[in-house]
């Protein structure tokens with residue numbers, strides 16, 4: 001162990017340089033034009049796994065982007081840890097808001113800036129470096145490891161569920177380890193024990209069969225933008241509750257212990273509002289901010305478009321208007337059921353003067369894990385040791401849809417060892433990741449394998 005820790009200390013600069021190489025590959029899963037970069041990035045991950053001593057690797061082709069698999073099973077009779085991450089990233093737009101280009105990593109104030117720096121290259125690279133440090137100093141690991149690094153997380157992990165089902169025996173493990181979430185606050189060791197689920201919908205409102213002059217027709221023919229706005233305005237009541245029938249039907253109440261845990265985190269609404277430049281917070285009445293973010297379902301428009309949005313003014317009564325809507329779900333809501341209720345509600349409130357179509361995009365199940373699971377406890381011990389503080393337990397407002405499949409198909413506990421920060425601007429311009437967290441993550445991973453092997 002001493003030698004491993006020393007190795008990490010001595011190779012920090014190199015690790016960071018390699019992370020930069022990883023970040024230079026524009027592996028944007030949503031864009032057709034980056035298809036070649038996706039394969040290149042998968043090959044990069046494979047080469048890094050091999051360098052780390054994970055000699056058995058394979059790139060699995062899918063209908064979409066390739067999945068990287070690697071394993072080292074030299075710890076006979078010991079526990080097996082499956083490490084999951086994603087090498088794909090979100091599109092970097094709007095480009096003009098980046099201080100330095102998204103695929104030219106830049107280091108400023110102890111942070112590394114690039115698309116994917118946090119989500120998720122920086123966070124998954126931690127585990128590859130942890131394996132390398134152990135293999136190069138001890139020639140072995142205290143546990144068996146399997147890596148699954150996919151290329152479609154940011155577009156809904158559509159091909160990964162089947163991959164897990166088809167390779168259930170190969171992926172068999174005692175715990176799944178994922179770093180793709182956040183620390184509670186800078187320098188605070190954190191284990192996340194829950195993720196919200198997701199139902200993503202698109203509403204298209206069609207009025208007249210072509211764009212019309214807003215003077216000649218306004219007042220006689222319904223305007224799809226106006227009607228869409230009314231629909232959107234009908235999603236919440238004055239107390240911030242979602243008005244869709246049965247929306248809350250399957251929502252599980254949180255336990256008293258959990259309420260206490262959240263309270264003990266002493267979250268500051270004021271600081272939070274200030275950080276994001278809003279005068280005050282809003283949301284469902286009767287719940288604290290963290291309760292609303294982690295344990296209550298929500299509905300938000302993600303985009304709305306239609307009509308003339310160019311320079312200057314153009315008088316037009318548009319033919320179409322569209323909105324994209326996400327709903328974040330909590331246990332035991334079902335994404336498919338919620339999609340149905342949403343569709344029914346929108347159709348029911350839509351006026352006859354326009355045609356409304358509702359399309360279901362992707363979804364994911366919510367999860368919440370019991371804290372007393374030995375794998376989760378090992379994770380808590382490991383990060384506590386690496387960060388030198390008491391570990392806190394949090395849930396996340398975001399989603400990682402594949403987590404529920406790991407849990408159900410592989411029947412393994414999932415340890416969410418988040419290393420990012422909510423202020424890291426993931427999915428936004430100037431995404432960054434703390435270099436200190438990057439290194440502490442490597443130590444956390446080493447300690448986790450050590451700790452989990454004791455079981």
Ligand code: BES
Nearest residue numbers: 119153154155156180181182396398399
């Ligand atoms: N790493 C995020 C999940 C996340 C977000 C964790 C915020 C902690 C805080 C993940 O890559 C992600 O963005 N997931 C998507 C899923 C969707 C594309 C199906 C999400 O939550 O929007």
Ligand code: MN
Nearest residue numbers: 119120153180
């Ligand atoms: Mn991610």
